[in-house]
Amino acid sequence: MYSTANSTTRSLTVSQLNRHIAALLEQQVGRIWVEGEISNFTQAASGHWYFTIKDERAAVKAVMFRGRALRVGFMPKQGEKYRFYAAVTLYEPRGDYQLQVESLQRAGLGDLHAEFERLKQKLADEGLFDSASKKTPCRVPQRIGVVTSLAAAALRDVLTTMRRRAPHVEVYVYPAAVQGEEAQEQLCTALGKAIADQAVDTILLVRGGGSLEDLWSFNSERLARLIKASPIPIISGVGHETDVTIADFVADVRAPTPTAAAELCCASQAQSNADLLGLFRRLQQCQARILERASLRLDRATGRLVSPEQRILHRRQQLQQLVARMQRSATIQPQQQQLRYLQHRLLRCVPQTQGARQQVVLAQKRLQPLVQQQLQQHQQRLRAVCHTLHALNPEAIVDRGYAIVRNQHGDIIKRSVDVQANEPLHIQLAQGHLLVKLKQKHDLL
Known part of the structure; x- marks a missing residue:
């Protein structure tokens, strides 16, 4: 405590006083729930919210920083009542105390928010939100089912979008109330009928925006389990982009609006x-x-094909050769006698190899320059062939400024008709490669 009994007591600066009071507020009051109306609401360029919380008799300034404001999910309106969870602080430069709001909810909706979070956590723990089990809608459906109210603007948005993008797709409407006491039961009944009929390829679950109470029928646990068990892909388009329901988490695809759901359900015509x-x-x-x-x-098969006449002629020649061999075999006895006679004469002859050796030496001397001459001629021809081969080498042609163009499969492109617009092409240069995308082509007529 700071005493003021005499003038010798140490005095405080204004900054020290404000800092001490700020510490007392944070320690003694801390974080509390405050209920009141919003006024003087301002959203700064930084994204922070500055506003005043008031009731009939008093008011207090408050701030909600950008990170926490983004998690609110809606834009507060002036004049409406809200419940604020905030820390009591002191803005030391001016000595003003204020609330640093950490979260807010519409007054009277605390139970609904708590129920929403409880059910959300329960279904998440059971795996109903797992993306791995979500189904992919058919890209080119024949029939689309829409579960919504016949009087809803969301139905008109869906029908308008479908007529514009995909008039060939049939639209089946399964009517149900989307707000009120009977809405949950009617939504489950309509969705169950759409699933049981098996007449559509994709189901759209849609309605326009609204408050938490307005969208509460889409936070039904029964509806969530029915969506999860559906063999038909379901796209949710409930409310505006900032609105979130349990149906959005369970659905196979979540669209920010009913119009976006109609655009996501199929490709345009x-x-x-x-x-x-x-x-x-x-x-x-x-x-x-x-x-x-x-x-x-x-x-190739035609080149290997042999006509029957050629086959017969070949077989006839083989037959004649066999007949001749048989005839020679019949006269083998005289030939054997003649062979023995010739062998006897051969044994009596002494071969004269000296003269033959001299002829071989002379022939070698004459042959050596001829071989050298032939080798030179063949070398000249080899150099000419190598020069021609080098001139015809594709890489040598590329070195002279040309390029080799291939498609994405590695095939060489020779005609412009073999490529399509926006097709990626691979271009081989003398040094390096280029990967380009074809913007325009001109075919030769």
Whole structure:
């Protein structure tokens, strides 16, 4: 404690006084719940919220910093009552005490928020929000189911979007109340009928924005489990982008608005036509390559094909050779006698090898310059062939400023009709490679 009994007591500076009072407020009061109306609400460029909390008799200034404000999920409105969880602090430069708000909720909705968080945590613990088990909606559906109220603006938004993007897709509407006491039961009944009919490829669960009470029917545990058990992909489009319900967490895809849900449920007609055209062109190219390969195989098979007349002629020649061998075998006895006679004469002859050796030496001397001459001629021809081969080498051609263009499969591009717009191309240069995307092409007619 600081005494004021005499003038010798140490005095405080204003900064010290404010710092002491700020410490007392934080220690003695701490964090509390405060209820009141918002006035003088301002959102700074930094994202912080500055406002005043008041009731009929008093008011207090408050601030909510950007990080906590982003987690609120809605924009407070002046004149509405809210419950604030805040720390009591003192702004020391001016000596004003204020509240640093950490969270806020609409007055009277504390029980609903608590129930929402309890159910959210329960279903999360059971794995109902796991992304690994979520289904992927069909990209080109034939029929779309919409679960919503017939009088809802969300239905008009969905139908307008579907007529604009995909008029060929049939839309089945399963009506149900989306607000009020009967809404939860009707939503479950309508969704259950859509699943049981098995008539649609994707189901849209949609409604417009509203308060927490307005959207409470989409926080039903029964509805959440029905969404999770559905074999048909479900896209939720409940409220505005800042609105979040249990149905959003369980659904296979969460859209920020009903219109966005209609856009996510299928590809547009223009995109489908473009995809179909691309597939048709790829099919044509594949067919052309198949026909080319079949033509080559046919040519090779035709080259190996032997006509029956040639086969008969060949067999006839083999038969004649066999007949001749049989005839020679019949006269082998006289030939054996002649062979013995010739062998006897050969033994009496003494070969004269000296003259033959001299002839071999002379022949070697004459042959050596001829071999050298032939070797030089062959070397000259080899150099000419190497020069020609070097001139025809693709890398040598690239060194002179040309390039080799390949598609993404590694095939060399020779004609402009073999590539498509926006197709990635690989260009080989003399030094290095380029990976480019084709922007425009000009085919030769």
